[in-house]
Amino acid sequence: MADCCYLDTTVLIEALFKTSRRRRKARAAVQDFAKSLLPVYAIKEMSAGALSYAVWLYNKLSETHSVQRTHDAIVSNIKNPNRVTTSLELLGAASEAFTGADLADARTPAQLDRMLAEMNALSLRRIILNGWRSRRKITTDVVQELDCFPENAPYIDEELHIMTVGKSSCPSNMDCHYASELRRRPSDLNLLLQVLKGSTRREDIRRRKALNVLARTPKRSFDNGNCRGLGDAYFALNCPKNATILTSNQRDHAPLAEALGKSVTPYKWKEE
Amino acid sequence: MSENVISIEEGRGNQTFVGSSRPQVIMGATAATLPVVYAHVSGTTSPESSGAPLSLQQLYPEQTDDSRLLKALNLIERARVTLLDALNSDPTANFLQFDQEIMRARAILLKAFVYRDIGEGYAAVVNAVIWALANRKPGLPSRRQINVILTSMGRLISGPYIHFDTSMQILDDLEEADLDIEPPSLDILIEGFDG
Numbered sequence: 001m002a003d004c005c006y007l008d009t010t011v012l013i014e015a016l017f018k019t020s021r022r023r024r025k026a027r028a029a030v031q032d033f034a035k036s037l038l039p040v041y042a043i044k045e046m047s048a049g050a051l052s053y054a055v056w057l058y059n060k061l062s063e064t065h066s067v068q069r070t071h072d073a074i075v076s077n078i079k080n081p082n083r084v085t086t087s088l089e090l091l092g093a094a095s096e097a098f099t100g101a102d103l104a105d106a107r108t109p110a111q112l113d114r115m116l117a118e119m120n121a122l123s124l125r126r127i128i129l130n131g132w133r134s135r136r137k138i139t140t141d142v143v144q145e146l147d148c149f150p151e152n153a154p155y156i157d158e159e160l161h162i163m164t165v166g167k168s169s170c171p172s173n174m175d176c177h178y179a180s181e182l183r184r185r186p187s188d189l190n191l192l193l194q195v196l197k198g199s200t201r202r203e204d205i206r207r208r209k210a211l212n213v214l215a216r217t218p219k220r221s222f223d224n225g226n227c228r229g230l231g232d233a234y235f236a237l238n239c240p241k242n243a244t245i246l247t248s249n250q251r252d253h254a255p256l257a258e259a260l261g262k263s264v265t266p267y268k269w270k271e272e
Numbered sequence: 273m274s275e276n277v278i279s280i281e282e283g284r285g286n287q288t289f290v291g292s293s294r295p296q297v298i299m300g301a302t303a304a305t306l307p308v309v310y311a312h313v314s315g316t317t318s319p320e321s322s323g324a325p326l327s328l329q330q331l332y333p334e335q336t337d338d339s340r341l342l343k344a345l346n347l348i349e350r351a352r353v354t355l356l357d358a359l360n361s362d363p364t365a366n367f368l369q370f371d372q373e374i375m376r377a378r379a380i381l382l383k384a385f386v387y388r389d390i391g392e393g394y395a396a397v398v399n400a401v402i403w404a405l406a407n408r409k410p411g412l413p414s415r416r417q418i419n420v421i422l423t424s425m426g427r428l429i430s431g432p433y434i435h436f437d438t439s440m441q442i443l444d445d446l447e448e449a450d451l452d453i454e455p456p457s458l459d460i461l462i463e464g465f466d467g
Contacts, residue, residue, distance in 0.1 A: 019459045020452055057461055067457055074461065116457060118388065122399045123454040124462075126440055 008247040009045040016131035036139035047168035061121040179222035189215040344387035351380040378405040393434030404451035420449040
């Protein structure tokens, strides 16, 4: 096993924005390596993805005052339908464990739901704020700073009682900080394009488009949309040769990394 | 030397007892076993300058007539005493008694959560302790964990109007003691952003 890992966004999210058991497990996995590297690109992806979701979830719990209605909103807007039944059952069980208690002023299911929603919101608020504060403390090193990425913290708007994610996208119409360096590596870009050739998955189409901008139209500016589109390819391109990409998404990362002679170490939070 | 200062040479033996006009000198081993009752000495320094803890009335002169705060603090104190009882019982010898105290403490804290409008810091700490107790593994919490919980509750009793950011340090201490302070339902809600 390599003694240096290069964190991808999925593991960073596990280490910051999941519940305590999962956070601890992910942090322990990172600490198994003598050296660990976190590219700022992972913070950027995390801000636009998991952090935004967690903030939305916090606001939804605060708005609906109901775990049940928040769950309904997740199901109808976000989640994969085949997971819905399972999670509904789990949610029911988790709430049921609580109802045995004598809840002073929460004697109806609606009151209980409200109380649980507030409890979840309080816990989630701490996860979000702590997660953000710890983002640069998970690894031994933070590498590949992105000058164009405004690393803005989430905050509570005291007037509206709404949590807000600071602006996380780079200024539009600007060439990305790392683009010029990648344009000097046409053979690596072409190798990745070969891997993605023919794929009809939405993220692969976006990735191919971003790689094409770098490889075929070097005079065109590589903007924030392209930067986001690059996704997993960024990690394959920028992981140092002596490191391994630590990810919970081995399926997507492995072909890209292997095409450039780099390795992937899978991370699983749940034992199979 | 002031009458309410303990002499280095004489120890507690020169303390003034309630109802006595002059210091009692207690000699020998008896001095160490007798309970110490501190006298009120007029004209001495105020509690603030003497380092004595401030009362809630002194800390929050405009808010301590709030009966909700007093009820909440009463519940926190009851839960604290119940946990002290748990601490004094041996779970390996009498698990039922030990666990009974833990269940009682949690039930009291659920009532204390009703007064969460006292402040976000108060609500966050009470919430965390409720779940720490609810998520306990068999035979736990340990003595060390109970002591950390007691410390957190002591912090609430001495200053219930804590800011949410301040409460985060208390919650970190609970988590560092290996207590699981989050509701299980949050795991399910957070799954929404599993990749």
